[in-house]
Amino acid sequence: MEELKYYNEYGGFSEDGKEYHIKVNKNNKLPTVWSHMLTNPNFGTVVTESMGGYTWSKNSRLNKLTAWGNNHITDIPSEIMYLKDEDSNVFWSIGSFPAPDNDDYYIKYGFGYAKYTHTSYDIHQELEVFVPEKDSVKINILNLRNNSVTKKNLKLVYYIKPVLAEDEIKSNGYINLEINRESNLITFKNLYNTDFKNSIGFVSSSEKIIAFTGNKKNFIGEGNLSKPDGIINMNLDNQNGIGSDACVAIELNIKLDALSEKEVIIMLGCEEDIIDLKDTAYKYSKIQNCREELTNIKKYWEEKLSAIIIKTPFESMNLILNYWMPYQTITSRLWGKTGYYQSGGAIGFRDQLQDTLGLKYISPEYMKTQILKHAAHQFIEGDVEHWWHEETKRGIRTRFSDDLLWLAYVVYEYIDMTGDYNILNENVPYILGNTLKPGIDED
Numbered sequence: 001m002e003e004l005k006y007y008n009e010y011g012g013f014s015e016d017g018k019e020y021h022i023k024v025n026k027n028n029k030l031p032t033v034w035s036h037m038l039t040n041p042n043f044g045t046v047v048t049e050s051m052g053g054y055t056w057s058k059n060s061r062l063n064k065l066t067a068w069g070n071n072h073i074t075d076i077p078s079e080i081m082y083l084k085d086e087d088s089n090v091f092w093s094i095g096s097f098p099a100p101d102n103d104d105y106y107i108k109y110g111f112g113y114a115k116y117t118h119t120s121y122d123i124h125q126e127l128e129v130f131v132p133e134k135d136s137v138k139i140n141i142l143n144l145r146n147n148s149v150t151k152k153n154l155k156l157v158y159y160i161k162p163v164l165a166e167d168e169i170k171s172n173g174y175i176n177l178e179i180n181r182e183s184n185l186i187t188f189k190n191l192y193n194t195d196f197k198n199s200i201g202f203v204s205s206s207e208k209i210i211a212f213t214g215n216k217k218n219f220i221g222e223g224n225l226s227k228p229d230g231i232i233n234m235n236l237d238n239q240n241g242i243g244s245d246a247c248v249a250i251e252l253n254i255k256l257d258a259l260s261e262k263e264v265i266i267m268l269g270c271e272e273d274i275i276d277l278k279d280t281a282y283k284y285s286k287i288q289n290c291r292e293e294l295t296n297i298k299k300y301w302e303e304k305l306s307a308i309i310i311k312t313p314f315e316s317m318n319l320i321l322n323y324w325m326p327y328q329t330i331t332s333r334l335w336g337k338t339g340y341y342q343s344g345g346a347i348g349f350r351d352q353l354q355d356t357l358g359l360k361y362i363s364p365e366y367m368k369t370q371i372l373k374h375a376a377h378q379f380i381e382g383d384v385e386h387w388w389h390e391e392t393k394r395g396i397r398t399r400f401s402d403d404l405l406w407l408a409y410v411v412y413e414y415i416d417m418t419g420d421y422n423i424l425n426e427n428v429p430y431i432l433g434n435t436l437k438p439g440i441d442e443d
Contacts, residue, residue, distance in 0.1 A: 064168075124144070173245075371423065
């Protein structure tokens with residue numbers, strides 16, 4: 001770790017600057033949460049060093065698959081992987097929270113992926129997490145290696161706190177689970193969500209699902225997330241959980257011969273059509289397909305982010321300007337419209353236009369796409385929506401004057417960069433709405 005660039009006792013950059021490495025343990029925690037974005041234009045997840053964060057589909061605020069905590073001190077995860085040695089009855093979480101041991105946890109953040117490495121009770125764990133370029137699913141590739149000379153019989157429980165809406169509290173009691181044994185998956189749907197009423201979340205694996213539960217109270221039992229009854233008991237209860245505090249937890253059995261290893265796929269996704277859902281689950285139940293897609297996503301980001309390389313006398317500035325800031329601008333600002341601290345989901349009239357200015361050297365298409373999108377959110381009177389949600393078409397009208405400047409400015413920058421005057425011939429309709437009454441600044 002000490003050989004990393006700009007090592008700060010917690011982490012630092014790899015030699016080529018394309019990964020950020022972190023080391024934590026129970027006695028050496030980060031001063032605050034360090035998060036990482038894994039997204040495509042329609043689906044994404046925020047991950048943290050302790051495997052916290054959350055996942056969403058289409059809209060990071062209004063259609064969260066898992067709960068958003070926004071607590072930079074405790075970083076309570078809404079997606080947890082537990083392992084239990086069935087012979088010794090010891091258990092732990094693969095991430096450094098909520099059930100860590102005393103050893104070090106190593107994390108790598110790269111473009112399009114995150115990797116978590118840890119060893120507990122002779123079981124070496126490597127977890128690679130990514131979101132494919134196009135599919136609406138979060139893939140976890142878990143490699144388990146038995147370093148002992150005795151056979152290991154492991155119980156793996158994957159737990160999530162489902163939402164499929166904006167607010168987990170309002171969703172409680174409305175999450176309906178169904179198990180499809182033939183396709184080896186659990187689907188869940190929020191019966192309360194009218195904005196995304198067709199969204200169907202799912203959890204699946206390359207290993208057979210032995211048992212499940214949708215009842216968080218039964219899963220926690222007399223314990224808590226650090227010591228839930230669901231990991232201590234023999235099996236999960238196969239209960240739906242509708243009408244109660246919801247969760248989705250699946251149980252897998254993993255057998256490891258002495259000095260052997262095994263890869264397990266665990267996925268969390270969302271689709272609107274059950275056929276598409278089954279196709280996605282089937283595709284990524286194959287370890288080879290997951291490995292190929294992980295290679296593809298790394299190649300995708302390498303090609304996109306290497307379009308321009310900036311060299312200044314300051315290596316620290318080069319590390320940030322090359323790769324990292326463009327990556328964060330695309331994934332967090334344009335696609336996810338979220339971060340660990342703010343679950344926004346909306347497009348800001350000035351904000352996302354500004355974001356594209358720094359991306360014009362990578363691809364002017366970012367600017368063009370945003371120009372046409374924002375042009376369609378001008379009122380006939382000449383003012384604009386300050387922010388809006390594309391999926392619901394709901395937004396806010398204000399008297400902010402600087403919004404009006406940015407569309408003209410970015411159009412100028414786009415034409416100056418590309419020479420594409422044809423964008424001025426694009427026909428985009430105005431929107432109609434009630435004008436703001438005197439004394440009202442926003443509505």
